[in-house]
Amino acid sequence: xVAIDSDALAxxxxxxxxxxxxxxVTDAAGKPYAVLPASQVVRFxxxxxxxxxxxxxxxxxxxxxxRAAEKLRGKTVRDVLPEHLRDVPAVHxxxxxxEVAATMARFRxxxxxxxxxxxxxxxxxxxxxxxxxxxx
Amino acid sequence: xVAIDSDALAxxxxxxxxxxxxxxVTDAAGKPYAVLPASQVVRFxxxxxxxxxxxxxxxxxxxxxxRAAEKLRGKTVRDVLPEHLRDVPAVHxxxxxxEVAATMARFRxxxxxxxxxxxxxxxxxxxxxxxxxxxx
Numbered sequence: 001x002v003a004i005d006s007d008a009l010a011x012x013x014x015x016x017x018x019x020x021x022x023x024x025v026t027d028a029a030g031k032p033y034a035v036l037p038a039s040q041v042v043r044f045x046x047x048x049x050x051x052x053x054x055x056x057x058x059x060x061x062x063x064x065x066x067r068a069a070e071k072l073r074g075k076t077v078r079d080v081l082p083e084h085l086r087d088v089p090a091v092h093x094x095x096x097x098x099e100v101a102a103t104m105a106r107f108r109x110x111x112x113x114x115x116x117x118x119x120x121x122x123x124x125x126x127x128x129x130x131x132x133x134x135x136x
Numbered sequence: 137x138v139a140i141d142s143d144a145l146a147x148x149x150x151x152x153x154x155x156x157x158x159x160x161v162t163d164a165a166g167k168p169y170a171v172l173p174a175s176q177v178v179r180f181x182x183x184x185x186x187x188x189x190x191x192x193x194x195x196x197x198x199x200x201x202x203r204a205a206e207k208l209r210g211k212t213v214r215d216v217l218p219e220h221l222r223d224v225p226a227v228h229x230x231x232x233x234x235e236v237a238a239t240m241a242r243f244r245x246x247x248x249x250x251x252x253x254x255x256x257x258x259x260x261x262x263x264x265x266x267x268x269x270x271x272x
Contacts, residue, residue: 009270012270013266015262017267019267021261021262021263038263039240039244039262042262098182108175127152
């Protein structure tokens with residue numbers, strides 16, 4: 001869980017260290033507000049001209065990876081959030097599997113925050129939800 | 137790793153059991169061909185009328201979760217693949233981080249297959265790639 005105005009590089013390191021598919025982003029009041037997927041951060045660190053023409057990636061030296069960290073430096077989590085994963089509601093601990101699945105499907109999010117009595121309890125990932133739905 | 141014409145329910149169970157953010161899908165020749173994210177399977181098991189109006193999810197009983205498995209039964213992996221994650225190329229073990237990131241960014245995929253000497257070596261996730269790029 002990271003705050004919306006916290007350091008984007010620190011958030012990326014958290015995703016990396018814990019091998020998370022994504023992370024819950026909280027607003028200024030500390031409430032779940034958005035979701036930042038690891039794949040979005042990857043998109044952010046790839047230079048724009050390479051996204052337009054991926055064949056150019058081969059021309060870059062491995063030093064380009066060092067510059068990847070530079071792309072995140074000085075940015076906040078807000079700067080790297082994808083548009084469609086802002087205002088993602090938390091689900092409540094007592095919601096049914098199908099309610100949680102519906103929210104996840106609507107936002108195309110890899111995970112959702114779970115709250116109970118107004119407190120953040122944790123996070124549910126798409127694969128954890130499948131485990132519950134399929135009883136594996 | 138699952139074959140394109142294999143059982144969708146079995147693939148969903150694999151994602152669930154191993155808590156994977158997604159799985160590599162191989163074509164009839166056994167070559168990496170596509171990526172099936174867990175979030176896509178979640179989308180698939182939510183009834184269409186609930187995706188259109190999520191408030192309806194609350195009306196369903198928890199039995200709806202049992203029916204989720206029914207939605208996958210008789211379907212193949214091909215049936216549940218998202219359009220944009222077909223024809224996702226594998227990356228080579230000797231590609232640079234920035235080359236892998238560029239391919240991941242282009243397909244907006246949570247993971248990619250990694251091949252070496254024509255053999256599938258494994259899978260790299262977005263968070264694993266961030267770990268390499270940020271040296272954490």
